[in-house]
Structures are given as C-alpha cells and as structure tokens.
Amino acid sequence: MAEEVDIIDQVVGQEYKYGFTTNIEMETAPKGLTEDTIRFISSKKTEPEWMLEYRLKAFKYWQGLTAPSWQNFSYPAVDYQDIIYYAAPKEKITLDSLDQVDPELLKTFEKLGISLSEQKRLTGVAVDAVFDSVSIATTFKDQLKEKGIIFCSMSEAVHEHPDLVKKYLSSVVPYTDNFFAALNAAVFSDGSFVYIPKGVRCPMELSTYFRINAENTGQFERTLIIADEGSYVSYLEGCTAPMRDENQLHAAVVELVALEKAEIKYSTVQNWYPGDKNGKGGIYNFVTKRGICLGDYAKISWTQVETGSAITWKYPSCILKGDYSVGEFFSVAVTNNMQQADTGTKMIHIGKNTKSRIVSKGISAGKSHNTYRGLVKVNKKADKARNHTQCDSMLIGDRSGAHTFPYIEINNKSAMVEHEASTSKIGEDQIFYCNQRGIGTEEAIGLIVNGFCREVLNQLPMEFAVEAQKLLAVSLEGSVG
Amino acid sequence: MLEIKDLKAEIEGKKILNGINLVVKPGEVHAIMGPNGAGKSTLSAVLAGRADYAVTGGEVSFNGKDLLEMSPEDRAREGVFLAFQYPVEIPGVSTTNFLKTAINEKRKYLGLEPMEATAFLKFMREKMELMEMDKALTSRSLNEGFSGGEKKRNEVFQMAMLEPKLTIMDETDSGLDIDALRLVSAGVNKLKDGERSFVVITHYQRLLDYIVPDFVHVLYKGRIVKSGDASLAKELEAKGYDWIKAEVEQEANA
Numbered sequence: 143m144a145e146e147v148d149i150i151d152q153v154v155g156q157e158y159k160y161g162f163t164t165n166i167e168m169e170t171a172p173k174g175l176t177e178d179t180i181r182f183i184s185s186k187k188t189e190p191e192w193m194l195e196y197r198l199k200a201f202k203y204w205q206g207l208t209a210p211s212w213q214n215f216s217y218p219a220v221d222y223q224d225i226i227y228y229a230a231p232k233e234k235i236t237l238d239s240l241d242q243v244d245p246e247l248l249k250t251f252e253k254l255g256i257s258l259s260e261q262k263r264l265t266g267v268a269v270d271a272v273f274d275s276v277s278i279a280t281t282f283k284d285q286l287k288e289k290g291i292i293f294c295s296m297s298e299a300v301h302e303h304p305d306l307v308k309k310y311l312s313s314v315v316p317y318t319d320n321f322f323a324a325l326n327a328a329v330f331s332d333g334s335f336v337y338i339p340k341g342v343r344c345p346m347e348l349s350t351y352f353r354i355n356a357e358n359t360g361q362f363e364r365t366l367i368i369a370d371e372g373s374y375v376s377y378l379e380g381c382t383a384p385m386r387d388e389n390q391l392h393a394a395v396v397e398l399v400a401l402e403k404a405e406i407k408y409s410t411v412q413n414w415y416p417g418d419k420n421g422k423g424g425i426y427n428f429v430t431k432r433g434i435c436l437g438d439y440a441k442i443s444w445t446q447v448e449t450g451s452a453i454t455w456k457y458p459s460c461i462l463k464g465d466y467s468v469g470e471f472f473s474v475a476v477t478n479n480m481q482q483a484d485t486g487t488k489m490i491h492i493g494k495n496t497k498s499r500i501v502s503k504g505i506s507a508g509k510s511h512n513t514y515r516g517l518v519k520v521n522k523k524a525d526k527a528r529n530h531t532q533c534d535s536m537l538i539g540d541r542s543g544a545h546t547f548p549y550i551e552i553n554n555k556s557a558m559v560e561h562e563a564s565t566s567k568i569g570e571d572q573i574f575y576c577n578q579r580g581i582g583t584e585e586a587i588g589l590i591v592n593g594f595c596r597e598v599l600n601q602l603p604m605e606f607a608v609e610a611q612k613l614l615a616v617s618l619e620g621s622v623g
Numbered sequence: 624m625l626e627i628k629d630l631k632a633e634i635e636g637k638k639i640l641n642g643i644n645l646v647v648k649p650g651e652v653h654a655i656m657g658p659n660g661a662g663k664s665t666l667s668a669v670l671a672g673r674a675d676y677a678v679t680g681g682e683v684s685f686n687g688k689d690l691l692e693m694s695p696e697d698r699a700r701e702g703v704f705l706a707f708q709y710p711v712e713i714p715g716v717s718t719t720n721f722l723k724t725a726i727n728e729k730r731k732y733l734g735l736e737p738m739e740a741t742a743f744l745k746f747m748r749e750k751m752e753l754m755e756m757d758k759a760l761t762s763r764s765l766n767e768g769f770s771g772g773e774k775k776r777n778e779v780f781q782m783a784m785l786e787p788k789l790t791i792m793d794e795t796d797s798g799l800d801i802d803a804l805r806l807v808s809a810g811v812n813k814l815k816d817g818e819r820s821f822v823v824i825t826h827y828q829r830l831l832d833y834i835v836p837d838f839v840h841v842l843y844k845g846r847i848v849k850s851g852d853a854s855l856a857k858e859l860e861a862k863g864y865d866w867i868k869a870e871v872e873q874e875a876n877a
Contacts, residue, residue: 570674575711577695578671578704579725579785580732589724593715593764 171228200317200327215482299335314397333363338373369404402437414450421480424452431458435467443470459488462496477510486516491527506542588615630681641845657842702788772803779810796830808833828860
C-alpha cells in the first residue's frame with residue numbers, strides 16, 4: 143500500500159506539457175461584465191446591429207439567472223465581475239496571409255504541434271487556430287472553397303455569411319437554455335463556423351485548436367456546424383492552456399445541425415490545464431454542446447476524450463427530430479489528482495425509428511471524482527425508438543470516486559432502451575501479469591486503460607487516435623503502485 | 624542457470640518457505656510436487672517477484688545475477704517466464720498488442736531496436752503454427768472469455784513468443800481435461816531445445832507423463848524433503864503424500 147501511495151504522489155509531480163505562456167502584447171476589455179463590455183466586444187468585431195442586439199438580449203436574460211447548483215462536484219462561486227471577457231493579440235491580424243501574423247503566435251501553435259505554415263501543415267486536416275478571443279488563421283480555406291465548403295472563424299461568418307448565421311445561430315442552443323449558454327451568447331468572442339453544401343463529402347478533417355493564454359481571461363467561443371442534405375463532415379477540436387494558479391473559465395457553446403441524410407462526426411480531445419496536485423488552478427470547462435438531426439436519416443456522432451480541466455461539466459447531446467435519425471455519444475473521461483468531472487449526454491428521441499447509442503468510459507485516479515450523467519428521453523410520437531447505453535467506470539487507487547446518474551424518460555411504449563453499467567478497479571493482478579511479461583507498471587496502466595477505452599478511441603479520426611492514446615497514458619502516469 | 628539457496632519467505636507474517644535449496648541447469652526439467660499448502664505456488668510467486676510475499680532469507684541467482692534484487696519486469700526481461708495458474712483477463716487489449724508491447728519492452732531492456740510490425744506479425748505467425756494456435760484467439764481481448772484450456776494454451780503460446788531461458792509452470796495442468804493437457808504439454812515439449820530450463824509445479828503426476836522431468840522434488844512445509852528422478856513421481860501417484868509426511872515427522876522426532 144505504501145508503495146502505491148508513493149507512486150500516486152509521483153503523478154502529482156507530473157508536468158503539464160502545454161503549460162507555457164506566450165509573451166505577446168494583448169488588447170483586452172476592462173475586467174467585468176456590463177452592457178459596455180458587450181458593446182466593446184461587438185465593436186471590436188465591427189459587428190452588424192442584429193448581432194449586438196442578440197448579445198444584449200442574452201445579457202439581459204443572463205442577469206436574471208443564477209448559476210446552476212445541481213452538479214455532483216463543488217467549486218467556489220465564480221466572480222463574473224472579476225473576469226476579462228475579451229483578449230486579443232494587439233497586432234492587427236489579416237486573415238488572408240500568414241505573413242502578417244505575429245511570429246510569436248505561429249511559434250506558439252508550432253509548439254503545440256499545430257503548424258499553420260504552408261510547408262508543415264498536417265495533410266488532410268484543415269485547422270482553425272483560436273488564441274484567446276480571436277481566430278489566428280484557418281488553413282486550406284481555398285481548397286475547401288472549391289467544393290463550396292465554408293470553414294472560417296465565427297467573426298468572419300457573421301460578416302460573410304449573415305443569412306446562414308441568422309438562420310442557425312442559437313437554433314439548437316438558445317440563449318435561454320441555461321446560465322452558461324446565456325453568458326456565452328452575450329460575450330462569445332470567436333470560434334469556428336462550418337457549412338457543408340448539399341451532397342458534399344468534406345474531403346479532409348476540419349479541426350479547431352483552442353488556446354487560452356491571457357491571464358484572468360475567460361474563453362467563450364462559439365462553434366456552429368451545418369451539414370446540408372446528404373453531406374458529411376468530420377470535425378475535431380483540441381485545447382490547451384498555460385499553468386496558472388487561478389482558475390479560468392471556459393464556457394463555450396457548440397451547435398450542430400444535420401439536415402436530411404447528413405452526417406456530422408464531432409470529436410474532442412480536451413486537455414485544458416487540470417490544476418496542480420492540490421487542486422490549485424486549472425480550467426473550469428463548462429460547455430454546452432448540442433446537435434440536432436433536423437432531417438430524416440441524419441446522424442450526429444460525438445466522441446470526446448476528456449483528460450484536462452480542473453472541472454469538466456458538459457453533456458454533448460443529440461436531438462433526434464428526423465425519422466430514422468441516429469445519435470451517438472462516445473466518451474472517455476479521465477480524472478486524476480483533484481480533478482472533477484460531471485459529464486455525459488442527452489439523447490432526445492422525437493422522430494420515429496430513431497436510434498441512439500451511448501458508450502461512456504470513466505477513469506478516476508488520485509483523489510478525483512468522475513460522474514456520468516445521462517438522459518435518454520423518448521417522446522410520445524417517437525415510435526420504435528431505440529437506445530443502448532453502456533457506462534463503465536474504472537478506479538485506480540483507493541481514494542478516487544466514480545458515480546453514475548442515468549435518467550430515462552419513456553413516453554412511448556414501443557421504445558427499447560437498454561442500460562448496462564460496470565465498475566472495475568485496475569487490479570494488482572493485472573499489473574503483475576503485465577510485469578511478468580516484461581511490461582513495466584507505467585506501460586501496463588497505459589495498456590490496460592487504453593484497452594478499457596478501446597471502443598471509444600476507435601471512433602477518433604486516425605490522425606488523432608494515437609495522440610489520444612498517448613495522452614491517456616500521460617495523464618495517468620504513475621497513478622498506481 | 625538458477626540457483627536457490629536457503630530461500631525463506633512469508634506472507635502477512637506467516638512463514639511459507641522455510642529454506643529451499645534447488646539448482647537448475649540449462650536444458651533441465653525439474654518437477655516440484657507436494658500436497659496442498661506445501662508452498663509450491665509461493666515459490667513460483669517469489670521467483671517471479673510478487674510484492675505480496677516478503678523474502679526473509681536466502682539467495683536466488685539467475686545466470687549469475689541476483690534475481691531477488693530485480694523488479695518483476697526485469698526478471699521477465701532477463702528471461703524468467705511464469706505460466707500462471709490463473710491467467711489474468713485484460714479487456715480491450717488483444718494478445719497481439721500485448722505481446723508486441725512485451726517483446727519490445729524486453730528488446731529495449733536488451734538495447735535492441737523495437738521489432739517492426741511486419742517482422743513481428745511474421746514471427747507471430749510462425750509461433751502460432753508451431754503451437755497450433757487458433758488465429759481467432761490472438762485478436763480477441765487477452766484471456767477475456769477464454770475457456771480454461773484456451774487460457775493455458777495462450778500461456779504456452781506467450782512463452783513461445785517471449786523465448787524465455789527459464790519457465791516456471793504453476794499448476795498449468797489444473798482444470799485441464801485430457802485433450803487440453805496433451806495440447807499444452809506438446810507445446811512445451813516443442814520448446815525444449817537443450818538450453819531452456821523448466822520448473823514444473825504440479826499437484827498431480829499425470830502432467831509428468833507428457834512433460835517428462837529430469838528431477839522430481841517433493842515440497843512439504845516449505846522445504847524440499849525428497850528428490851529423485853521421474854520414478855519418484857510415479858511412486859507418489861501410487862502411494863500419495865502420506866508416507867512422505869510420515870518420513871518427515873519421523874526425522875523431526877529422531
């Protein structure tokens with residue numbers, strides 16, 4: 143036992159690889175949130191009047207709300223007047239050319255393994271790089287344009303594609319949805335916008351990389367993906383942040399719209415700074431993600447690998463409105479040290495013959511707590527809706543916790559809903575067995591955990607599956623004796 | 624190859640091994656027999672480096688190196704293989720992936736480059752043919768849902784892949800029907816090359832009909848109380864362990 147504790151303590155000393163800070167001159171909004179802050183953000187982005195009005199409405203609504211408190215974790219109340227809501231590198235960024243981007247910024251993304259320059263780009267992946275409140279660059283834009291695909295920053299979309307934005311923004315997650323969605327609608331800064339035209343299969347992975355850099359700043363990005371009839375897109379987001387002693391808020395909203403026979407595959411590899419071993423610092427990752435299958439035979443698939451953040455609180459969900467539409471949720475959530483996670487999904491069956499599948503793998507090490515919370519709801523008219531939920535928890539060491547809260551609401555007798563759950567502990571037997579074959583303890587844990595998550599990792603695009611596997615191993619390094 | 628001198632070990636304060644002496648030379652097959660609770664499985668666990676057991680005395684050298692000083696993984700990398708009595712299930716990890724990791728960890732330890740995927744797969748195919756392994760087993764999750772016989776065959780297959788110098792078989796015959804026993808034994812016999820050594824721990828003589836030992840030792844109350852050749856195993860089969868127990872008691876009283 144003593145040995146186990148020692149090794150858990152070693153984890154604690156584990157360095158967060160992406161904890162560096164970029165020194166760059168920033169332009170920021172004054173601390174705090176008032177109508178002026180919103181006007182400031184909107185004017186910085188030279189937004190049209192309708193956008194500002196939308197923000198102000200959301201802000202008024204938000205002012206009447208209090209933060210929710212039903213979650214299965216505790217955190218000190220966030221002082222919303224103590225946050226900076228807008229921070230952007232001072233240099234004027236033209237989106238047309240990388241030459242005008244501050245080399246310091248390019249270096250930052252380079253260090254994170256995201257090359258924006260022509261020569262070193264990852265082939266087959268188009269990247270939108272978001273630094274604090276603004277998008278720095280979007281690669282492969284022209285190639286995508288040839289197919290009619292729009293992949294740009296949200297700020298740009300507001301100007302260039304106002305009709306699409308007006309039609310779909312807030313259509314899946316209205317600002318009245320919840321406290322953080324209202325806050326995001328009021329102050330969102332940037333994020334990615336994607337439109338795939340009818341019948342087009344997006345030829346490459348689209349990806350957004352979010353980086354928080356500035357101090358005392360929150361990141362409130364907004365992502366909107368629309369897949370028109372019969373189209374297909376696979377999208378991936380990644381995120382990191384510097385190591386800082388204070389907590390930083392990340393309250394994003396992601397909306398997905400899949401029309402008839404369209405498919406959206408949305409993958410997340412979340413590695414925000416998790417805080418130190420005593421739970422000091424780290425990101426509060428309070429995000430609203432939801433997709434709607436508007437048309438028949440549409441499909442939305444969420445895959446998430448959550449290893450970072452002090453607190454992860456989100457439920458990527460699917461509204462299955464079209465008949466025969468399909469929703470999927472594949473999740474790996476790892477918590478170590480003092481991290482907390484309360485995550486899962488909602489599958490809302492509205493159309494007939496709709497199907498959903500949930501596979502959740504929670505891994506808790508150190509003194510962390512990991513909660514799965516999921517809702518499967520079958521509406522009255524959703525004849526023959528089907529759901530299968532599989533929810534597995536793994537405990538490492540004896541000071542961590544795993545919790546499961548499944549909610550099932552069935553209003554149609556023809557529904558078939560199945561729920562399976564399991565909890566296991568990485569056993570000394572398993573580790574010794576690996577040791578006896580020449581595999582060291584660290585590698586053994588990596589192997590066992592990756593095996594446990596295999597179903598989910600298999601869902602990730604090839605380019606990222608390997609990275610995600612490594613990330614899992616690193617975030618649990620040394621967590622067992 | 625293996626030299627055990629006056630080895631003593633206990634678990635949770637309970638003395639299990641009370642001074643074991645054993646020398647195994649290259650190419651030899653030693654059988655260790657004994658009644659339940661004699662310390663047979665403890666001996667294999669201590670040699671493999673299980674942390675639950677405390678070594679309280681004695682020495683074990685393996686090819687001139689102090690085995691007891693080494694971590695379990697280093698013992699494995701040096702060439703000690705334990706065929707488990709109860710092989711462990713690892714969900715989601717295929718036997719292929721598991722063995723690739725194990726082999727490359729060993730190669731790293733020996734200062735060799737990792738084996739490339741194609742070379743590895745070729746090597747594995749050869750060993751599978753040799754061991755008459757069902758292809759399907761290697762792509763399934765390690766030991767998960769395997770029958771008792773499949774698990775034991777998989778142990779022998781892993782042994783073939785890892786090419787150890789010394790194999791300790793911990794009651795590999797337990798829970799096997801006669802057909803599975805034949806298959807497992809045939810696998811082991813194919814791996815005998817005059818260099819590799821085997822320590823076969825078993826409660827019953829029947830395994831030794833197939834894997835013929837050069838020496839048979841009887842373990843009782845944590846000591847080797849009698850040694851002989853293969854005929855000793857037959858004698859035990861015929862007479863049981865009681866006469867050995869009686870002999871030991873007599874000596875103790877004398």
